[in-house]
Amino acid sequence: MMKGPLFYAKILLFGEYGIIKDSKGLAIPFNAYRGALKTADVLTDVAKKSNQNLQKLHEYLAGLQTDLVQFNLTALKLDIDAGMYFDSSIPQGYGVGSSGALVASIYDQYAADKITVLENLTRDKLLRLKEIFSLMESFFHGKSSGLDPLNSYLSLPILINSKTNIEPAGIPSQKEGKGAVFLLDSEQIGETAPMVNIFMNKMKNKGFRKMISEEFATTTDACIEDFLQGNVHSLFGNVKSLSKLVLKNFKPMIPVAFHKVWENGLLTNDYYLKLCGSGGGGYILGFAEDYEKAQKSLENYKLELVYRF
Numbered sequence: 517m518m519k520g521p522l523f524y525a526k527i528l529l530f531g532e533y534g535i536i537k538d539s540k541g542l543a544i545p546f547n548a549y550r551g552a553l554k555t556a557d558v559l560t561d562v563a564k565k566s567n568q569n570l571q572k573l574h575e576y577l578a579g580l581q582t583d584l585v586q587f588n589l590t591a592l593k594l595d596i597d598a599g600m601y602f603d604s605s606i607p608q609g610y611g612v613g614s615s616g617a618l619v620a621s622i623y624d625q626y627a628a629d630k631i632t633v634l635e636n637l638t639r640d641k642l643l644r645l646k647e648i649f650s651l652m653e654s655f656f657h658g659k660s661s662g663l664d665p666l667n668s669y670l671s672l673p674i675l676i677n678s679k680t681n682i683e684p685a686g687i688p689s690q691k692e693g694k695g696a697v698f699l700l701d702s703e704q705i706g707e708t709a710p711m712v713n714i715f716m717n718k719m720k721n722k723g724f725r726k727m728i729s730e731e732f733a734t735t736t737d738a739c740i741e742d743f744l745q746g747n748v749h750s751l752f753g754n755v756k757s758l759s760k761l762v763l764k765n766f767k768p769m770i771p772v773a774f775h776k777v778w779e780n781g782l783l784t785n786d787y788y789l790k791l792c793g794s795g796g797g798g799y800i801l802g803f804a805e806d807y808e809k810a811q812k813s814l815e816n817y818k819l820e821l822v823y824r825f
Contacts, residue, residue: 517555517556519551519553519554519595519600519625520550520553520621520625520705521550521552521621521622521624522546522550522551522552522707522756523549523551523552523615523617523618523620523668523671524545524546524550524626524668524671525545525547525548525549525606525612525613525614525616525668526543526544526545526546526613526616526617526663526664526667526668526669526794527543527544527546527610527612527696527792527801527814527822528541528542528543528611528663528738528792529542529544529740529801530542530610530736530739530743530758531541531543531676531736532600532742532790532791532792532793532794532795533715533728533732533766534728534732534733534736535661535663535676535679536661536712536715536720537728537730538677538678538679539728539729539733540676540677540678540733540735540736540737540740541658541675541676541736541740542673542674542685542687542740542743542744543663543664543667543673543674543676544667544672544673544674544687544822544823545667545668545672545673546612546670546822547719548820549604549605549606549607549612550604550605550606550617551602551603551604551605551606551614551617551618551621552604552621552624552711553600553601553602553603553621553625554600554601554602554603555595555598555600555601556599556601556767557599557721558599559599559601559655563599563601563603563822564601565794566601566602566603566604567596567599567600567732568663569602570596570601570622570656570765571589571596571601573655574589574592574593574596576655577589577592577622577652577655581652582651584627584644584647584648584651584652585627585628585629586627586629587622587626587627587628588627588628588812589626589728589754590628591612591626591661592622592625594752602617602618602621604618607798608705608794609705609706609707609708609797609798610705610706610791610793610798610799611706611791611792611794611795611799612798612799613664613665613667613668614721615653615657615664615665615753615794616632616649616653616663616664616665616666616667617664617665617668617705618650618654619652619653619665619668619702619795620622620665620668620669621648622652623648623652623669623700627648628809629742631644631683633669633670633671637670637684639681639682639683642666642682642683642684643656643680643682644789645662645669645800646661646662646663646666646668646682647662648662649662649664649665649666649669649789650662651662652664652665652810657708657709658712659712660707661679663676666682670684672684672685672687673686673687673726675740675744679748679796684802685744686744687744688743688746689742689746689770690823690824690825691824691825692824693748693805693824693825694805694808694825695748695752695804695805695806695808695824695825696725696800696802696804696807696810696821696822696823697802697803697804697821697823697825698801698803698804698807698810698820698821698822699792699799699800699801699802699819699820699822700774700777700789700799700800700801700802700814700817700818700819701799701817701818701819701820702771702773702774702797702798702800703818704771704796704797704798705797705798705823706793706795706796706797706798707772707795707796707797708793708794708796710796711768711769711774711795711796712767712792712794714769715794718765723752724765727761727765731761732758732761732765734755735757735758735761736758737760737788738750738754739751739754739755742754742789748805748825751801751803752788752805755788755790755803756782756785756788758788758790759778759781759788759789759790760782761780762789762790762791762811763775763778763779763782764799766795768796769791769794769795769796770791770795771796771797772794774789774800775816777789777817778800781802781813782796782812783806785807786804786810786813787802787809787810787813787814788802788803788804788805788813789801789802790802794807802814802819805825807821807824
């Protein structure tokens with residue numbers, strides 16, 4: 517039985533790691549994957565696990581000391597006891613926001629005084645939502661920006677200008693062109709926390725910090741600008757620079773089996789790869805000016821189309 521609406525996965529097109537340090541990011545909903553709260557009398561093993569996870573989430577929310585949001589905890593507990601679980605096709609540990617969609621549905625269903633998608637979303641409301649989601653999602657990740665659930669909840673592309681400045685973004689509608697953004701399946705699970713720890717340790721190095729605040733942030737910002745403006749040709753030049761930077765500076769976040777594949781894209785210009793989320797496994801994001809060429813080049817891998825240029 518359905519309890520709530522569907523919430524979609526998300527893809528952070530640009531800004532992974534950069535947004536931790538306040539550079540720009542652009543996230544888009546990805547509706548090939550989705551999840552919704554459901555209830556059943558008899559639970560499968562997967563549903564049972566989800567139900568137990570919701571029990572823990574309930575305890576966590578009950579212990580939150582905050583004025584930001586109040587939940588109807590009694591209703592939540594009753595529903596969990598009645599066999600509620602999150603039925604989701606979103607792969608976990610793949611960088612497409614599986615916990616974000618769950619957080620969005622819990623907020624949607626159980627928050628008192630919720631900010632709805634239909635009202636006039638001022639910057640203050642968006643930031644408040646992001647803060648609430650950050651609190652909720654910290655249950656899964658240790659420290660969360662709250663962006664994944666926000667993206668899921670609004671089902672809109674979101675432009676992150678800085679930690680305190682986010683806005684819904686209009687992205688150019690897809691064309692029937694040759695170019696594409698796609699996902700490459702590494703067929704490994706990525707864990708967010710260890711990757712973020714590696715990043716935080718690297719940030720202690722002055723040279724790495726300089727690279728992030730200068731090259732990485734500037735290139736990311738240029739990619740976002742090009743993508744939003746529809747400057748496809750310029751975009752690929754900037755994505756290539758970004759792909760090089762990531763290969764050079766984020767090696768530990770790229771599964772070893774993909775170092776060569778990554779280099780090959782840069783050599784042939786058939787495609788350019790970048791991290792999707794924190795890396796370490798899951799999906800790798802690809803950009804190709806000619807998707808058919810990229811498919812031939814990567815014929816031994818599972819690809820999924822995200823967006824066409």
